[in-house]
Amino acid sequence: MDIDIQNHARANILGSGLSTRVGRFVCRFDPDSDNLFLNYAIPDEDTDPTDAELDELAEAFAAKGRVPRFEFLPTRSPKLADALRAKGYREQHRGRLMACAPGEVADLPLPAGLSILDATDEESFVGAAAVQHPAFDDEIPPRDVVIRSHTRSLERGGLLAVAVLDSGEIVGAGQTGPAIDAISEIGGIAVAPAYRRQGIAAALTAHLTRALHANGVRTAWLDPADDGAGRAYEKAGYRVVGEILHMVDDGAAS
Structure with missing residues (x-):
């Protein structure tokens, strides 16, 4: 499932009209906002970037006036986090990826009114x-x-x-x-x-x-x-x- 979800996240950016490919990364650059959560890069499968590749990506973010940021599944690119830490990146968020299949969604009541x-x-x-x-x-x-x-x-x-x-x-x-x-x-x-x-x-x-x-x-x-x-x-x-x-x-x- 993690392969499917990472591929979906990447394909979603590619189909958004807001994507830019920089080497082995697909970047989303929002034209209206510098909000960190609207501007980020997703790696290709099993990406282990060189310093030069990360410098190129940082330059692409800077050219758009955006802060370099990555969203990825560690299982799909296990070497990326260490490469980013070596370049001065910090962990902004480590989250629990969650999913729901048909038949699993709950029937929940709403407050009155x-x-x-x-x-x-x-x-x-x-x-x-x-x-x-x-x-x-x-x-x-x-x-x-x-x-x-x-x-x-x-x-x-x-x-x-x-x-x-x-x-x-x-x-x-x-x-x-x-x-x-x-x-x-x-x-x-x-x-x-x-x-x-x-x-x-x-x-x-x-x-x-x-x-x-x-x-x-x-x-x-x-x-x-x-x-x-x-x-x-x-x-x-x-x-x-x-x-x-x-x-x-x-x-x-x-």
């Missing part, structure tokens, strides 16, 4: 962004950037869901990438502070996962930001299938 809806219009895009970006300590982008980003994602086959109060206020959101070879990633699960610990994150995850499975996805996967998020995903039916590592250039980030 709240619904989960598929978001396809501009106001929902903006409402989702107002919850998601602060949850990840990021500034909310301008309206046109938000609309462009979500429109691009939905046109590629991604999904966006929002948790909505009866009053119409959006208090939670989450999204998926496009399905590639029957695999899709879920991300951006976020809930407004006043509504956390009520099961909304798990319910959003289950809703999106169920929709993916209904559309023929056999493996939905995600990368929890922390243990609390991981517990919410476990409630939705996810299980740990491996490990994912994020590494960033300390010098470029300082």
Whole structure:
């Protein structure tokens, strides 16, 4: 499964229209944001880079005004982490890779007065962004950037869901990438502070996962930001299938 997930992550960037290949790495450079989590490189299978290759990649990031950063599965490129540490990179995140197959997603109740809806219009895009970006300590982008980003994602086959109060206020959101070879990633699960610990994150995850499975996805996967998020995903039916590592250039980030 780890091979399939790493291949999916790489193929997702290649199909995004935001990819640049630098040697044995596929890079995603977001044109609208220097957010670390939107700009990163994924290695080809079993990449053991030379100093020159890593210097070339750092130069490509610098040319875009971005901080060099990597996302990869250690099992697929076991020598990469040591090569990056030798160049001054630090471990930014070591996460539990989780997945959910058809038939494993949980049926979860929602708090009274709240619904989960598929978001396809501009106001929902903006409402989702107002919850998601602060949850990840990021500034909310301008309206046109938000609309462009979500429109691009939905046109590629991604999904966006929002948790909505009866009053119409959006208090939670989450999204998926496009399905590639029957695999899709879920991300951006976020809930407004006043509504956390009520099961909304798990319910959003289950809703999106169920929709993916209904559309023929056999493996939905995600990368929890922390243990609390991981517990919410476990409630939705996810299980740990491996490990994912994020590494960033300390010098470029300082």
